[in-house]
Amino acid sequence: EAQVTQNPRYLITVTGKKLTVTCSQNMNHEYMSWYRQDPGLGLRQIYYSMNVEVTDKGDVPEGYKVSRKEKRNFPLILESPSPNQTSLYFCASSLSPPPTVGEAFFGQGTRLTVV
Amino acid sequence: QQQVKQSPQSLIVQKGGISIINCAYENTAFDYFPWYQQFPGKGPALLIAIRPDVSEKKEGRFTISFNKSAKQFSLHIMDSQPGDSATYFCAASGTASKLTFGTGTRLQVTL
Numbered sequence: 416e417a418q419v420t421q422n423p424r425y426l427i428t429v430t431g432k433k434l435t436v437t438c439s440q441n442m443n444h445e446y447m448s449w450y451r452q453d454p455g456l457g458l459r460q461i462y463y464s465m466n467v468e469v470t471d472k473g474d475v476p477e478g479y480k481v482s483r484k485e486k487r488n489f490p491l492i493l494e495s496p497s498p499n500q501t502s503l504y505f506c507a508s509s510l511s512p513p514p515t516v517g518e519a520f521f522g523q524g525t526r527l528t529v530v
Numbered sequence: 531q532q533q534v535k536q537s538p539q540s541l542i543v544q545k546g547g548i549s550i551i552n553c554a555y556e557n558t559a560f561d562y563f564p565w566y567q568q569f570p571g572k573g574p575a576l577l578i579a580i581r582p583d584v585s586e587k588k589e590g591r592f593t594i595s596f597n598k599s600a601k602q603f604s605l606h607i608m609d610s611q612p613g614d615s616a617t618y619f620c621a622a623s624g625t626a627s628k629l630t631f632g633t634g635t636r637l638q639v640t641l
Contacts, residue, residue: 419573448628457536457619457633458574465627473628505573512627519564519629521573 417442421506421522428496428529436491436525438506444520446512447489448473449481451502452524458505464489465512496529503527533557534622536632543639549607551635553620556601560622564629565594565605568617577618578605610639 419440428434440447448463450473460473464483478500480492489508493500503526509519535554543549553563564579580587580594580603587594593606607614620632 446627450631455539455633458631460628460630463628474630507573518576521575523571523573 417520419506419508419520419522421504421525424523424525426525426527428527430497430529431495434493434496434527436493436504436506436527438489438491438522439487440489440506440508440520441487442508442510442520443486444508444510445486446510447483447506447508448519449479449489449491450505450507451475452505453502461491461504463512493527496527498529501527501529533630534620534632536620536635538635539633540636541638543607543610543637545610545612545639545641547610547639549610549614549637549639550604551618551620551637552602552604553622553632554600554602555622557622557624557630558601559624560630562623563594563596563603564621564623565592566619566621566631568619568634570616574619607637610637612639612641615639 422437445466449461450458452458459475462481464470506522507519565577566574567577568574578589578592582598591608596603618635621629623629
């Protein structure tokens with residue numbers, strides 16, 4: 416089954432404690448991205464990756480890091496989480512980057528709370 | 531800066547009615563306009579998409595209407611059903627290799 420898998424689904428952490436949210440896709444997609452979803456703001460892109468070892472900033476990259484060492488994995492790293500990073504996070508992948516027509520597949524989401 | 535403005539924020543429609551969600555964009559370089567549907571606890575999923583070379587695209591009960599000169603596009607859900615109750619996001623993409631999403635519309639279809 417084609418899917419994007421995020422872990423964990425839920426996470427409560429304390430300010431300043433480094434954390435990693437993993438994302439893996441089994442569709443051999445080149446393009447992967449991370450979004451955060453906040454009420455009234457929709458989905459905002461954090462980082463994206465066009466392929467292995469190729470990453471770039473999205474609209475809200477501050478406080479986040481990513482890496483793309485393998486095609487299937489695209490972890491999101493919060494080195495020193497702060498309460499304003501409390502949000503619902505989604506990883507997505509697609510065969511090629513927009514605007515090429517093609518569906519972006521989203522993971523189930525990770526609800527992060529930073530206290 | 532919100533490059534894709536979506537309205538309304540929420541919408542209540544009776545079963546069998548027509549649901550209409552509107553989006554407006556600013557960037558004339560956008561040339562791909564998808565709509566995503568999100569159910570509670572799930573990630574968004576592609577519903578329907580359009581390119582600006584056509585003014586309308588229909589897939590079942592879902593239709594995108596596109597007005598290039600006005601820089602607006604809308605989603606129409608005909609014969610709305612309770613199972614359509616979800617949050618809908620419009621999006622747009624151009625040369626920047628990313629999707630820019632609207633703020634979302636929470637649709638509730640009542641019996």
